[in-house]
Amino acid sequence: MSSISAALDALDAAVELLGAADIEELPAPQRFSALERLESAVRRQVAISHEQITHLERYEGCPPIPIVVADVLRISRSAAKRRMRDAEQLIPRRALTGEPLAALLPETAKAWEAGLLDGEHVRVIQKFFRDLPDHVGPVEIEKAEHTLAEHAQTMRPDQLEKIADRLAVHLNPDGQYSEEDRARKRGFQWCGSQRPDGMSIGKLIADPELRSMLDAWLAKFAAPKPDPDGAEPDLRSHAQRQHDALAELVRGRLGDPKLGQHNGLPVTMIVTTTLQDLQAGAGHAVTAGGTLLPITDLIRMAAPAHHYLAVFDGVTGQSLWLGRSKRLASADQRIMLLAKYRGCTAPDCTVNGYTSHVHHATKDWKHGGSTDIDDLTLACKCDNLLVENDGWTTHQLPNGQTHWTPPPDIPLRGGTNDYHHPERFLPNDDEKD
Numbered sequence: 001m002s003s004i005s006a007a008l009d010a011l012d013a014a015v016e017l018l019g020a021a022d023i024e025e026l027p028a029p030q031r032f033s034a035l036e037r038l039e040s041a042v043r044r045q046v047a048i049s050h051e052q053i054t055h056l057e058r059y060e061g062c063p064p065i066p067i068v069v070a071d072v073l074r075i076s077r078s079a080a081k082r083r084m085r086d087a088e089q090l091i092p093r094r095a096l097t098g099e100p101l102a103a104l105l106p107e108t109a110k111a112w113e114a115g116l117l118d119g120e121h122v123r124v125i126q127k128f129f130r131d132l133p134d135h136v137g138p139v140e141i142e143k144a145e146h147t148l149a150e151h152a153q154t155m156r157p158d159q160l161e162k163i164a165d166r167l168a169v170h171l172n173p174d175g176q177y178s179e180e181d182r183a184r185k186r187g188f189q190w191c192g193s194q195r196p197d198g199m200s201i202g203k204l205i206a207d208p209e210l211r212s213m214l215d216a217w218l219a220k221f222a223a224p225k226p227d228p229d230g231a232e233p234d235l236r237s238h239a240q241r242q243h244d245a246l247a248e249l250v251r252g253r254l255g256d257p258k259l260g261q262h263n264g265l266p267v268t269m270i271v272t273t274t275l276q277d278l279q280a281g282a283g284h285a286v287t288a289g290g291t292l293l294p295i296t297d298l299i300r301m302a303a304p305a306h307h308y309l310a311v312f313d314g315v316t317g318q319s320l321w322l323g324r325s326k327r328l329a330s331a332d333q334r335i336m337l338l339a340k341y342r343g344c345t346a347p348d349c350t351v352n353g354y355t356s357h358v359h360h361a362t363k364d365w366k367h368g369g370s371t372d373i374d375d376l377t378l379a380c381k382c383d384n385l386l387v388e389n390d391g392w393t394t395h396q397l398p399n400g401q402t403h404w405t406p407p408p409d410i411p412l413r414g415g416t417n418d419y420h421h422p423e424r425f426l427p428n429d430d431e432k433d
Contacts, residue, residue: 011045044115050087051113062410063386071348071412086122105129107149117149120157125149128164133181136171144171182207194292221245263357265331270353271298272339288338288353290420334358337378342420344380345394345402347412350419351380359384361394361402377402 001009018038023031056065070080090109093101103109108125111117125148132141144167152160191201206214222245224234236244253259259267270288277283277295284292338353345359359379375396379387383404386392391407397416405414418424 040115042115043118044113046119047090047113047115050083051091053083053087054091062390063382063412067382068412077350086119089126090122105145105149107146108152111149111153116153118157121152121160124157124161124164125152128168131185132168133172133177135176135178140171186210198292198294200291217249218242218245221248262354264334270335270338272342273298286342288342290343290352333376337376340400341378341402343378343417344383345377345417346379346383346386346404347415347417348419349380349383349417351383352420353378356380357384359387359394361396374400 023034026034053065053069056069058065062068066077066080066084069075069083070077073080089104090112092103092109095101105125108117108122112122125145128144128148129141132144147167148160148164151163155163185205186207188202188204191203194200222238222241224236224241227233234241255266255268257266261267271285271293272288273283273285273295277285278299281295281299283295285295285298287293337358341353341356343349343353344351344356356378357380359377360375361377362375377394377396379394383392387394393405395403395405397403401416403414403416406412
C-alpha cells in the first residue's frame with residue numbers, strides 16, 4: 001500500500017472517530033476551542049488538496065485538468081479552475097531549469113498551509129493584487145503581501161477587506177490607473193442562471209469609452225416618452241427605461257446582414273417551441289443560448305423581427321437529409337439540431353447551442369460519414385477535440401440522444417447530457433400515476 005493511501009485510510013478512520021465523538025462532553029467554553037481546531041484541520045486538508053492538484057498531469061484521451069477535476073470531485077468547472085489558480089499562487093514552484101521557487105504569494109502561502117486562512121481570506125488578498133495598478137513597484141507589493149497575510153491570521157475576511165481597501169488607497173493615493181489597468185477590469189457577464197420568474201441579473205464593468213457611448217444612447221432612448229395626447233405620463237422608472245433602451249439597441253441590430261454569420265447562420269435569435277404550446281399561447285420556448293422565453297413574449301417578438309423559429313410537433317418532429325452532398329450542415333439542419341439538443345451533448349457540459357458546433361456522431365466526414373440529420377449532433381469546441389484527437393467516441397441512441405464513451409482508463413464517465421433538458425428530470429404523467 002502506498003503511503004498516501006495509508007494516510008487517507010487513517011484520515012477516514014479519524015473522521016469517523018471525530019464524527020462519533022460527543023462535543024457536549026467538553027465544558028461549554030472548551031467547545032469553541034475544539035471547533036477552532038477542527039476548522040484549522042479542515043483548512044490544512046484543503047491546502048494539501050491544492051498542493052496535490054499541482055501534480056496532476058494530462059495524458060492522451062484526457063480533457064484539460066480542470067474539467068477532469070470538476071467531474072471527478074463533482075464540483076463546478078469554475079470552482080475547479082479556481083482551485084487550479086489558487087494552487088498556482090499558493091504552492092511553491094519550480095523553474096524550467098529545476099530550481100525551487102517561492103509561491104507567488106509566499107507569506108499567504110505559509111499561513112494557508114498552516115491552516116490559518118479560509119478561502120475567503122485568500123479571495124480578499126487575490127482581489128487586492130488583481131486590482132492594484134501596474135505602477136506600484138515590487139518592493140511595495142512584497143510589503144503589502146506580508147502585511148495582508150499577517151492580518152489575515154487574526155481577522156475575519158470582512159475585516160481584512162477593509163484593511164486591503166485602506167492599503168490600496170495608500171499605495172495609489174492619486175487613483176492613477178493606466179489604459180491597461182482599466183482594460184484588464186472591463187467585462188460583462190450574467191450572474192448565475194435565469195431566476196424562476198425568467199428574469200436575469202448581469203454585471204457590467206464598463207471602460208470609459210463604452211460608458212460614454214451608452215450615456216449618449218440612453219440620453220435619447222431612455223428618456224421618458226411623451227404621450228401624444230398628453231394624458232398618460234411615462235410611468236417607467238429610470239432603471240426600467242434604461243433596460244428598454246438597451247433592448248431597443250440590440251433589437252435594431254440582430255438580423256442585420258452586415259453582421260455576417262455565426263456558425264453558418266445569420267446573427268440573430270434562434271428559438272424552438274412546440275406547435276402545441278404555440279397554439280395554446282402558453283408555456284416556454286427555448287433559445288439556442290439556453291434562455292427560456294415565455295410563449296407570450298415569443299408571439300409579441302415574432303412579427304417585426306428576423307429570427308429563426310423552429311416549430312416541432314410535440315410528439316414526432318421532422319428529419320432533414322443531406323447525405324454526402326456536403327460536409328457542412330445546411331442552415332435548416334443547424335436550426336433543427338439547435339432545437340433538438342439545445343447545446344453540447346457531452347455529459348454534463350453546459351455550453352449552449354450558439355457556441356456549439358455540428359458534430360458527426362457515428363463517423364466523421366473525413367472517415368466516410370454522412371451529413372444526415374439523424375447522425376448529426378452538437379458538441380462544443382473542447383469536446384469535439386476529444387473525439388478528433390483523444391480517442392473518445394460518440395453514437396446515437398434509438399431515442400435520438402447522443403452517447404459519449406471515454407477511452408479506457410480515463411477517470412470520467414460516459415453517457416448522455418440532460419443539462420439542456422431539465423424537463424427530463426421531472427416524472428412524466430405515467431410515473432406520477
